[in-house]
Amino acid sequence: MINKTKLALGIAATLTIAGALVSPQAMAISKADRVAEAANNKVDALEAQMQAMQAELSRLRAETSRPRSSADAGKVQELDQWMNSVKSAPKESKKSQENLIFFRGGFARNDAKRNDLLTGNQFAGNVLGGDRTNKDGWYIGAGFDFGLTDNVWGLMDNTDVMAELMFDYRNFGAKDFKGAAPGAAAGTVGANPACTLINLAAADTVAAGQAGTLNCKGVTVSQLTLAASPKIKFMKGSAFRPWIIPFGLTINVISPPSNGVTVLNPGMQFGTGAEYAIWKAIKVGADVRYNLTGRSVDGVNTDGMTAGGYLGIGF
The missing domain is CATH 2.40.160.20 (Porin)
Incomplete structure (x- = not known):
């Protein structure tokens, strides 16, 4: 009976010593695992936040570039068509005015x-x-x-x-008015009855007192x-x-x-x-x-x- 008791006590002492030797290593491994797991969790959380931020940024960009209404969309399309037509139209030479x-x-x-x-x-x-x-x-x-x-x-x-x-x-x-009427004396009105009054009144080189018939040209x-x-x-x-x-x-x-x-x-x-x-x-x-x-x-x-x-x- 005593021998069995001693044997049991010896086994218990042996197990206690072995557990005391193993426990620090086991505790150290368990702590490292927990630290690594926590770090991994933080990385995952940060990655999830980055993905959420990227998604929100993409949504904002799409919202900004998208027209606010169908009318705006029509205007944008019409403007694009006009710009394309202007670009594709041949350049005309300068035309002269109608003056x-x-x-x-x-x-x-x-x-x-x-x-x-x-x-x-x-x-x-x-x-x-x-x-x-x-x-x-x-x-x-x-x-x-x-x-x-x-x-x-x-x-x-x-x-x-x-x-x-x-x-x-x-x-x-x-x-x-150079012609003269038949029988008219030279230098008289009758010499050139068709001569104008202004010409007849003008002076010329004929004898004094005679009408200026030489001006009747x-x-x-x-x-x-x-x-x-x-x-x-x-x-x-x-x-x-x-x-x-x-x-x-x-x-x-x-x-x-x-x-x-x-x-x-x-x-x-x-x-x-x-x-x-x-x-x-x-x-x-x-x-x-x-x-x-x-x-x-x-x-x-x-x-x-x-x-x-x-x-x-x-x-």
């Missing part, structure tokens, strides 16, 4: 011939006959068109309204017309462009003056024509215009028409 300076000339005709004192036809009882001046003549002139609108202020597309300022000089020929019948008119040009963008002048204001200056020594007569003009661009800004055209005054200037009628061509340069 035009032109030089014109051609045929002129008055409705009536001159028949007044200063053209000789009413002097000395029309001994050489009346209506001796010409109706037909020629003209030269110039002017320019200045663009006001290219769509008649929104009423008609591809149609320009221009402001035209123009002048022309019309020549109806010179009347010669002739008189040129002419007219200067200044005009301001609206001009409507059709077919904008085309090389061929017809146009009309519905009305315009004219100031007519006659030479020689009328019987009342009047030289000015206002009136209106109407016209139509067309032009063609032959090369870049160089254009040629033709027109017909009629000048209507409605009254004579102390017996001188300034109504008449012109027909001719012109050469223009756009600017």
Whole structure:
């Protein structure tokens, strides 16, 4: 019995000593495992937080770039389409403006011939006959068109309204007064009954007391017309462009003056024509215009028409 008790005590002592030897190592291993596990848990937590932050950042970016409404989306799409069309459109060369300076000339005709004192036809009882001046003549002139609108202020597309300022000089020929009436004495009024009063009153180299018949060489019948008119040009963008002048204001200056020594007569003009661009800004055209005054200037009628061509340069 005693031996068994001793044996049991010995075994217990042995186990106690072995446990005392093993316990520090086991405790050390267990603590290290816990530290490692805690570190791993912290890493996992940090990684989870980083992933959450990245997800939130991505969501914010997408929210910022996304249009707030369908209307905004439509505007963005329309803007993109416009930008693409502008980029893809070919670049146009600089176009000349529709303003035009032109030089014109051609045929002129008055409705009536001159028949007044200063053209000789009413002097000395029309001994050489009346209506001796010409109706037909020629003209030269110039002017320019200045663009006001290219769509008649929104009423008609591809149609320009221009402001035209123009002048022309019309020549109806010179009347010669060198002939003498049969049987008239030299140096007298009868020697040249068609000579104008101004020429007869002039002095020359003939004997004293005689009329100045040597100055009776002739008189040129002419007219200067200044005009301001609206001009409507059709077919904008085309090389061929017809146009009309519905009305315009004219100031007519006659030479020689009328019987009342009047030289000015206002009136209106109407016209139509067309032009063609032959090369870049160089254009040629033709027109017909009629000048209507409605009254004579102390017996001188300034109504008449012109027909001719012109050469223009756009600017």
